[in-house]
Amino acid sequence: MRHSVPSRVAAVLLVTSALPLAAAQAAKAGPPAETAIHCGSLLDTAAGAMRGESTIVVEGDRIREVRPGGTDRAALEAAAKAQGASFRYVDLAGSTCLPGLIDAHTHLTMQFGPTSYTDQFRLNPADYAIRSTVYARRTLLAGFTTVRDLADRDNESIALRNAVNAGLVPGPRIFTAGRPIGSTGGHADFTDGYRLDLEGDPGPMAGIIDSPADAWKAVRQHYKDGADLIKIMPSGGVLDESRSGDNPQMTVAEIEAVVAAAHDYGFTVAAHAHGAEAIRRAVIGGVDSIEHGTFADDADIALMKAHGTWFVPTIIAGEFVAEKAAVPGYYPPQVAAKAAAIGPKILATAGRVYRAGVKIAFGTDAGVYPHGENAREFALMVQAGMPPLFAIQAATTHAAELLRQQGNIGVIAAGAYADIIAVAGDPLADVARLQDVGFVMKGGTVYKLDGRPVE
Ligand SMILES: [Zn+2]
Known part of the structure; x- marks a missing residue:
């Protein structure tokens, strides 16, 4: 069938001319x-x-x-x-x-470096939001068309998601947790290490909870804020300025309250957990995924398998922080000590969890290492003992299942x-x-x- 010249010209005009919004929408409906x-x-x-x-x-x-x-x-x-x-x-x-590809653990609104600990006193949410558009594009161009963004600081990732969905900036499909939820002084508390008159009392509005009642309020606030899922911090972590990277920081009752509230609103719950006791509590509390899982013992792994809990390894982040811990001044001393203790152990844990038959989704903790290098995780998963096909399915079909997007992506x-x-x-x-x-x-x-x- 021959195609007439006038309609070919019209097609070119539709693409190139700056149409008023109504006309552009009409063209889209064609x-x-x-x-x-x-x-x-x-x-x-x-x-x-x-x-x-x-x-x-x-x-x-x-x-x-x-x-x-x-x-x-x-x-x-x-x-x-x-x-x-x-x-x-x-x-x-x-x-x-x-x-x-799908990265089930990113932080598109941040990229850690030696100046991060002072940047937080100089940069505003708008600064983080604008930077996140650069990281989002970099991630997309690296082949990652979907991410599960597991916590920002001031809901910048929700604004980023909305801008990407509106076609204003290029980026992956974003499913975001918004602010993380944790306890006072824990891994989600951004005022750790601040002097007394600056630290304040962040509370459930900022994701800091100290009771089941607080947990309900924090989750409902996330619903109001427009988050897609919930991220909790039931154990210590590496990059905050508190002492322990693996201690338990939430009670089972608090975790159960988060999960119950989250499920009311159709949210899944991702749990950052390095320590064995924190992993046990999170799995018993009913979370959907364990992130990192560094010190998971055999009982934890058996529990994850029994509960059908997902595991998201983030091996690249472990390797990266271990490497930088050896660079003087890259991290504050207390952070460097935690990075050196935790980072090198994640790869071996990932291998043990894989061999036990636990469900694994690909995730990297992008932002802890530079955005756009996400695919380096594949070789590390293979090094941990996973076949290449399994590693790729972890970043496609498996991650889609974790996101409840089977058939849409992956x-x-x-x-x-x-x-x-x-x-x-x-x-x-x-x-x-x-x-x-x-x-x-x-x-x-x-x-x-x-x-x-x-x-
Ligand atoms: Zn993370």
Whole structure:
């Protein structure tokens, strides 16, 4: 079928001219844009199998069809144009296509460095929010089309999510916890280490709880703030300025109250926990995932398996903080001591948890190390004993399940969001290939092509 010149001109005008908002919305309601992606091979994460040459047909923001074999480009183009849709062809014949990756543990609104402990007295929430747009773009271009953001400081991640969803800034799909919830002086208390007249008493509005009643208030405040899920800090952590990195900091009653309130509002609960006792309490309290899990003992691991609790390893963060702990002045002395004690242990724990058959989702604690290097985690997971396919499924199908987004993300299949990436070569033979993503599409929009960002 021939395509007339006037409508081709109209299509160009729709893309290039600055239309008033109402006209742009009317244009969006028209026939959706169609893209055919020709992949040299395709990783079917749902089936756990590498397929050969394949064609993905994208309509609007979703995948319409996945066909084996090459593209009949002319036929697809003619069919699209017959519907009045625009058509684009992407040649990835030399690459492996796989679903956009999911990092189930990021902090897009922060990036730790030697100046972080003084920055907090100089920077405003707006500074963190603007920086987060840079980190979000970097993360997307690294092939991560979805993140679960596990705590910010002043709900900047909620504003970031809204800006990404509105199409104002490029970034991954964001499911965010907003502020973390923990106890006075604990890992969620940003006033740790402050002098007395500055530390104040943050309270449930700022996520600091000291009773089950406070827990209900804090969770309900998150609902009001627009969070997507809840993050709790039942154990000490590395980067805050208190003494212990692993002590228990919440009671079972407090954790149960958070979980009960969270489930009322459809939130899942992620628990940062390094210490064995804190992990035990969090699992018994009913949380959905344990983050880090450094000192998990055999009883904790058996409990996680029995409760169906997810484990999110964040090995790269452990390796990074252990390395920086040896650099004089990089962290305050108390933080450096915790980093040296905890960091190097996460890799071995991840291996033990994997061998026990606990459900694992990929997560990195991005922001503890520089954003955009997320894919380095894959090689560390393999080093811990996980097969490459398992590590990739942890970042696709498994993470989608943790996010309750099965079928929407983490798969290349009809009906899923068109979140698609590609790498040269075979990532099952070498997971480090995922550190060099050449193509990124999110929701049908191409953000990276031939290894370069698309402006
Ligand atoms: Zn974290």
